[in-house]
Amino acid sequence: MQPPESHATRDLAADIAASLVDDVSYLVSPPDICVKVFELAESDDASARDIGEVISRDPSLTARLLRLVNSSFYNFARRIDTVSRAVTIVGIRELYSLVLAVSAIKSFSNLSNNLVNIDTFWRHGIYTGLIARILARKCHILHPERLFVAGLLHDVGSLVLYAKLPEQMRDLLLVCDNDEGILHQAELAELGFTHADLGGALAHSWNLPEPLQEAITYHHLPSYSMGSEMETAIVHLADVLANRSELGAFCEQGDAESGRLDESVWEILGLDPDQFDAFEVIGEAGLQFSETAGLLMARA
Known part of the structure; x- marks a missing residue:
């Protein structure tokens, strides 16, 4: 439990957080195609052909999406050659989630950062996203690809802090000793807000x-x-599970005992912790990880 704060302190922290989001909005605004696909996904009468035509205006995005839907990320038996066909098979909302993932990595990587390895940062996001999608399916959540996006982007607020408050974040990273939970607490104590708060604000700005x-x-x-x-x-x-993996940890190396799990998740998700095989889930994500990361993190 955090110590009580005055209303003035909380208001000041909120103002600082809002100003940081405003400062980077021009760097991380969603691309026009992303906005258009969102509008079509929310429309009642958009067709697979409509969405395919919009996405096809960006050859690089088109190529990457087709590589993703033909990869182990989906493991379809037959090859998919067009975006409209991908929409038909995968679904409008699911394909929009992939558009978001591809666009977000490109956009948020525009933020300057000299504190952490950006490849390690995105590997952690991708691994978290893959595990989140697996868990969503286990829990029978509709549109599990959207949980991949949430996992992928869960730490994007950190990139804002690294870019805008590098000195403070350098000190906090030393204090946390590669423990993401401790870093979250240290941010709240030092700044009055956290990378998670900023990430939520950025997610709001992306609709x-x-x-x-x-x-x-x-x-x-x-x-x-x-x-x-x-x-x-x-x-x-x-x-938590990504931080226990070898390839997807927040720091350079995973720790099988790391991560402070909030025990309330078992009841929320309807899972039995004694029957839950964490290593199986981590391993299943690992089978998709290298190919998915290579496609999403490709420079071109």
Whole structure:
């Protein structure tokens, strides 16, 4: 439990957080194609052909999406050669999630950062996203690809802090000693807000669905979620498991005992902790990880 703060202190912290988001908005605004696909996905009468035509205006995005839907990320038996066909098979909302993932990595990587290895940062996001998608399927959540996006983007607020408050974050990274949970607490104590708060604000600016905004905001505090408990618990558990993996940890090397799990997630997700095989889930994500990371993180 955090010590009580005055209203003035909380208001000041909120103002600082809002100003940081405003400062980077021109660097991380969603691309026009992303906005257009979102509008079509929300429309009642958009067709697969409509969405395919919009995405096809960007050859690089088209090529990357087709490589993703033909990869182990989906493991379809037959090859998919057009975006409209991908929409038909995968679904409009699911394909929009992939558009978001590809666009977000490119956009948020525009933020300057000299504190952490950006490849390690995105590997952690991708691994968390893959585990979140697996957990969403286990829990019979609709549109599990959206949980991949929430997992992928759960730490994007950190990139804002690294870019805008590098000296303070350098000190906090030393204090946390590669423990993401300790870093979250240290940010709150030092700044009055956290990377999760900033990530939620950025998710709002990208028009992500409210459950994903909440999952990003409370991924360290799932019991604080109100209304999107399932999504938040999934991202929290996925984050902890990713930090225990060799390839997807927040730091350079995973630790099988790392990560402070909020025990409330078991009840929220309806999972039995004694029957849950963490290593199986981590391993399943690992089978998809290298190919998915290579496609999403490709420079061109």
